[in-house]
């Protein structure tokens with residue numbers, strides 16, 4: 001049986017991440033120097049995995065984070081279906097105290113299962129899940145045994161809930177940091193098991209610097 005493995009990573013740091021400002025799918029920011037270093041350290045640790053296929057989103061920060069693998073000539077596909085959730089009116093600027101209060105109210109709505117609740121001008125988790133499912137199907141049906149997927153914080157939480165068949169309202173259980181790794185392996189039932197979650201051991205060198 002093909003024990004397909006999906007190496008799922010979040011992109012490296014951007015200046016927006018550093019400032020705690022959401023960029024969503026509307027702000028196409030580059031990774032910063034720390035983000036580049038995170039990408040290099042991930043490449044150093046995983047360059048010997050025989051990846052058959054790379055996937056990144058339509059946002060440049062994901063492509064930049066796996067540049068080392070792209071330079072090896074591994075086939076790569078852009079999947080806009082995996083783009084970060086749109087945070088609508090909240091993207092790109094620091095939140096005012098009122099906005100921050102509303103943002104936390106919205107996160108709570110999702111936690112209690114109101115998954116159609118969309119941020120003003122943006123998407124709801126159910127809308128993202130509906131578009132993402134098509135991208136997940138493409139990854140699952142890819143015949144490659146080892147695939148690398150680079151995407152986004154909130155989108156990863158939704159991806160993991162869908163592929164592991166977990167209730168979307170508990171998506172916050174999937175913690176994430178820039179360039180963290182979630183490792184998934186196909187099981188005998190055709191589903192996926194989580195082998196490793198939010199693994200940042202490859203970034204140790206950065207902490208020590």
Ligand SMILES: O=C(O)[C@@H](CO)OP(=O)(O)O
Pocket residue numbers: 010011016017021022023024025084087151152153154
């Ligand atoms: O939208 C953002 O800014 C964050 C939120 O989780 O996502 P990412 O940095 O992973 O794209």
